[in-house]
Amino acid sequence: MEPIIVVRDLRKIYHVGEVDVHALRGVSLEVPRGEFVSIVGPSGSGKSTLFHILGGLTSITSGQVVVDGQDLSALSDLERTRLRRQKVGFVFQRYNLLPTLTALGNIEIARYFGGKKGPLEKEMLEIIRLLGIEHRLHHKPRALSGGEQQRVAIARALVNRPAILLADEPTGNLDTENSEAVLELLRSLNRRFGQTILMITHNPEAAAFADRIIHMRDGRVVRES
Amino acid sequence: MINRLVLENLKHRRLRTTLSALSIGFQVTMILAVAGLSRGMLQDSMNRARGVGADIWIKPPGASAISLSGASMPQSVLRYFRGVPHVKLATGTALQPIGGISTIAGIDYDEFVAMSGPFRFLEGGPFQSDDDVIVDEYYASQQKLRAGDTVVILNHKWRVCGVVEPGKLSRLFVRLHRLQELTNSEGKLSQAFLKLDDPSRTREVVEYLKSQPELTGYSIYSIEEFLSLFSMSNVPGLRAFIYVIIGLSLIIGFLVVGLTMYTTVLERTREIGILKALGASPFDIIGILVRETVVLAVAGWAVGILLSLGAHWMINNQVRANLQSEIAPDWWPIALAVSLTASLLGAVYPGLRAARQDAIEALSYE
Numbered sequence: 001m002e003p004i005i006v007v008r009d010l011r012k013i014y015h016v017g018e019v020d021v022h023a024l025r026g027v028s029l030e031v032p033r034g035e036f037v038s039i040v041g042p043s044g045s046g047k048s049t050l051f052h053i054l055g056g057l058t059s060i061t062s063g064q065v066v067v068d069g070q071d072l073s074a075l076s077d078l079e080r081t082r083l084r085r086q087k088v089g090f091v092f093q094r095y096n097l098l099p100t101l102t103a104l105g106n107i108e109i110a111r112y113f114g115g116k117k118g119p120l121e122k123e124m125l126e127i128i129r130l131l132g133i134e135h136r137l138h139h140k141p142r143a144l145s146g147g148e149q150q151r152v153a154i155a156r157a158l159v160n161r162p163a164i165l166l167a168d169e170p171t172g173n174l175d176t177e178n179s180e181a182v183l184e185l186l187r188s189l190n191r192r193f194g195q196t197i198l199m200i201t202h203n204p205e206a207a208a209f210a211d212r213i214i215h216m217r218d219g220r221v222v223r224e225s
Numbered sequence: 226m227i228n229r230l231v232l233e234n235l236k237h238r239r240l241r242t243t244l245s246a247l248s249i250g251f252q253v254t255m256i257l258a259v260a261g262l263s264r265g266m267l268q269d270s271m272n273r274a275r276g277v278g279a280d281i282w283i284k285p286p287g288a289s290a291i292s293l294s295g296a297s298m299p300q301s302v303l304r305y306f307r308g309v310p311h312v313k314l315a316t317g318t319a320l321q322p323i324g325g326i327s328t329i330a331g332i333d334y335d336e337f338v339a340m341s342g343p344f345r346f347l348e349g350g351p352f353q354s355d356d357d358v359i360v361d362e363y364y365a366s367q368q369k370l371r372a373g374d375t376v377v378i379l380n381h382k383w384r385v386c387g388v389v390e391p392g393k394l395s396r397l398f399v400r401l402h403r404l405q406e407l408t409n410s411e412g413k414l415s416q417a418f419l420k421l422d423d424p425s426r427t428r429e430v431v432e433y434l435k436s437q438p439e440l441t442g443y444s445i446y447s448i449e450e451f452l453s454l455f456s457m458s459n460v461p462g463l464r465a466f467i468y469v470i471i472g473l474s475l476i477i478g479f480l481v482v483g484l485t486m487y488t489t490v491l492e493r494t495r496e497i498g499i500l501k502a503l504g505a506s507p508f509d510i511i512g513i514l515v516r517e518t519v520v521l522a523v524a525g526w527a528v529g530i531l532l533s534l535g536a537h538w539m540i541n542n543q544v545r546a547n548l549q550s551e552i553a554p555d556w557w558p559i560a561l562a563v564s565l566t567a568s569l570l571g572a573v574y575p576g577l578r579a580a581r582q583d584a585i586e587a588l589s590y591e
Contacts, residue, residue, distance in 0.1 A: 057502065057584045078506060085504030096499045096588065100233035105226075112226040113504035156503075 004163055004196050005031035005054065010063035012049050012219075023049040025219035026063070031164075036190040036197045038207035041216035047200045048168065050216070054198065055088045055166050056080035068163035085114050089157030093169035095149040097141040103152040104137040107159050114160030124159055127193070131155050131185055147178030154185065158195065165189075167199040171206050183209045227509075231516045234493075241485060246524040248481040249568065252474035253529020253560045258536040259470045260556040263463055265540075265549035271455045275448070276392040278341035279418030280427045281434070282451040286442030298414040298443075305439070306419055311430050313422040314340050317414035318394065319404050323378050329358075330395035331404030340420050341393050348372035349387035355403045357386035364396040379407055471563055478525075478567025482518055486575035490514070490582075497579050498587025507580035514576045515569065522568035526561045 012024040024046045031037055039047045052058045053065060056072065057080075065072040068087050075083065089110075090096075097106045107120075107128075120128070128134050131151040141149055150170060157165055167186065171179035187209050189195045199210060207213045215223040235242045274282070283306075285298035298317065306315040316336035320328045334352055338344065344351070347362055349372030358378065360370055365388045370376055374385045383399065405411045421430060427447045434445045446454075490497070497510055505513075533552075540550040 052585055055502070081501075081504055081506045084502060090502045092502075092588070096495070096502070098230070098496055098499060100237040101230060105229060105233070109226055109230060109500075110503045113500075113509070160504075 002033060003030040004033040004068055005029070005198075006064070006066040007050075007054075008064040010050070010053065010065055011061045012046075012053065012058075013061045023219055024053075024061075024063075027216075027219070027221055029214060029221055031196060031198065033163075034190070034194040034196055035212065036187065036210045037199070038210035038213045039198060039200050039216060040202065040204070040207045040213055041222075042202075044218075045216040046219040047216050049219075051166055051168055051198070051200055054164065055090060056083040086160065087163040089160065089162040089165045091150070091153050091157050091165065091167040091170045093172035095141070095146070095153045095173070097149055097152060097156070099141050102138050102140050103133060103144065103148075103155075106141075106152060107137075107156045110156045111159045116160065120159075123161075123193070124155075127158055127189065128155055130188060130192070145178070146174050147181060150174060150178070150182050151185065154182070154189070158189065163196060165195055165197045167197060169200055169202065171201070171203065179203075179206065227513060227516065231513060231520060234489075234513075235517060235520060238489075241488075242521065242524075245481055245485045245521050246528050249478055249522060249525020249564050250528030250532055252477045252481075252567070253526050253564055254532040254536055255470055256467075256474050256560045256563060257529065257533035257553060257556055258540070258550070259467055260553045260559075261533065261537055261550045262540060262548060263467065264553050265551035267455045268551055269549040271452050272392055273394050274452060274455070276341060277394050277418055278420065280421045280424050280448055281419040281431060282446045282448060283417040283419070283434070284444040284446075285414075285416075286444075297410075298417060300412045300414050302414075303417060306417060309419075309430065309434065311421045311423060311426050312419050314420040315417060316340055317401075317417040319401055319408070319410060319413065320395070320415040321379065321404060321408050323397070327364075327397075328395055329378060329397040329399060329404065331401035332394075332398050333401050334398075337393075337398075340418060344387070344393070345390040347388045347390060349385065351387060352400055353386055354384070355400055356381070356383055357399070358383035359387045359389055359398040360385055361389055361391035361393075361396045363391045381407055471559075474563050475567045475570075478522075478564055479571040482521060482568040482571030483574065484571075485521070486514060486518060486572045487578075489517070490575040490579045493579075494582065494587050494590040497582050498584050498590065501582070501584035502588065510580045510582075511576045514572055514579060518568045518572040519565065522564045523561070525568075526557075526564045529560060529564070530557060 007027055007029045010024050010027040011022070014021040014023055027046065027050060039050065041047045053060055053072070054067060056075070060073060067083065070083060070087065072080070072083065098109065101109060128137070131154060133148060133151050133155060136144055136148050144152065170186070171182055174182060183206055186197055186199065190197050199206070201207050213225045214221055215225070287297070300317060303315045303317055306312055314336070316333055318337070319331035321331070323329050344359065352359070358376065365371065365385070368376065370385050370388070372385055372388055376383050376385060378397065405413060419430070421427060431445055431447050434440055500510060537550045537552055540548050
């Protein structure tokens with residue numbers, strides 16, 4: 001199957017004061033469309049930097065990254081903004097819902113930036129049902145449990161039907177029961193809707209939910225399993 | 226959707242939003258109160274000038290048309306005016322400032338009444354002695370005076386002989402010669418008024434008077450000309466004063482909104498990161514802050530109008546300073562423009578800071 005993500009010899013150097021920090025030192029990988037991939041590695045291994053580059057949140061220093069046919073190597077800030085709107089959905093460890101909006105408002109604002117208007121599509125309503133949040137849509141984040149907030153964040157990430165869903169430690173703030181539920185949901189979304197998912201995690205049990213596990217260390221991919 | 230986010234953001238910090246709107250409201254009130262006060266004072270002066278009933282108004286050389294000035298015109302000039310063709314009546318008054326913008330008018334009662342019509346007494350009646358003062362209802366109400374009371378004006382005790390309806394030249398009247406004695410201006414007038422046998426000849430008589438060599442330097446106005454002088458631009462310093470108030474309002478609004486938006490941006494650093502991750506461009510971020518600013522400015526403007534209505538009532542009913550205020554709705558758009566300009570200027574730096582915020586740093590902001 002044609003890969004939806006192609007990364008070749010990706011390098012990223014951060015300039016911190018007068019010190020150059022080599023966050024990625026030549027990462028290469030391919031992710032076929034519809035695959036659920038876990039990226040694991042210790043802190044400082046470069047997995048978050050890879051996540052930020054794939055999500056268009058930061059530029060690359062050298063190498064090549066292609067997401068859904070779009071080369072990210074030479075994108076301007078505005079082009080990366082467009083990429084985030086159309087091709088990427090984020091799920092964060094701390095949910096990152098906007099506290100002033102309801103669950104539905106959080107979903108709708110992502111949809112607004114994605115350029116869509118009107119009522120939610122049938123498929124999105126099905127995803128919301130699958131996530132089990134249809135009765136919590138009119139509550140603000142402070143009235144939702146951690147598990148519910150993360151499910152809203154997943155719905156928000158999927159509302160524009162992105163090419164890839166990037167999940168950064170999505171179960172990091174959840175208890176075991178909620179963690180398992182969220183991971184099951186991610187796997188269901190992957191199976192049922194063919195959603196490509198890249199998930200960063202420290203947790204080997206969480207990583208095991210994926211089709212493939214990529215191990216990173218010191219800015220390099222060291223192993224796949 | 227963005228409007229909903231903007232409103233929810235403002236509702237989320239109700240106290241800050243309320244205080245910001247109130248602060249903007251006070252700057253709007255400042256502008257509207259000054260404009261309303263200026264206009265009210267001018268309109269009141271116009272009404273009282275019109276109430277004299279004269280066709281021609283004459284000021285001595287060197288006297289400003291509508292500012293307060295002492296007596297410097299020889300009283301004998303009235304005889305000259307009475308001899309001018311078509312002049313039916315001529316009388317003169319002495320005006321003496323008594324503090325603030327208030328004046329007391331010395332009048333020849335019979336001549337003044339012949340020109341302007343009889344006083345309408347609400348209490349008491351005409352002068353009975355040289356130390357009598359007639360006050361209008363407005364002054365009596367502000368100073369809580371009634372007929373028979375004693376009042377000290379110009380370091381002199383006066384007996385209030387009558388309270389009259391307002392609308393004739395001044396709020397206080399005493400006998401002309403008594404005021405001249407007290408102010409060491411015997412035989413002098415501040416202004417003269419002429420009534421014609423045929424008001425349609427006013428222009429002709431004004432031109433005639435202006436052409437007389439012995440009246441060189443005198444300011445001679447038809448009543449219509451004289452009333453047209455009652456505008457903000459003809460009151461020395463008034464326009465500059467209003468500009469200063471507008472300038473101060475701009476600065477206050479700029480500082481208030483600047484500080485509000487700056488703290489908002491700092492507080493919402495993480496949310497800005499979330500919005501960027503969701504695909505918001507720098508323009509979207511600035512747009513959200515601009516909309517919040519506009520809502521604050523408009524809410525503050527509305528609050529300011531309400532406060533200015535309160536100030537209007539206070540000035541007209543509670544302040545004993547002989548001040549008159551008018552509601553000035555034509556200044557509402559100006560006040561809105563000032564509050565919007567100040568607010569938007571105040572939002573520029575916080576807006577740019579938010580727009581330039583690095584999404585990754587913002588998302589990791591605690």
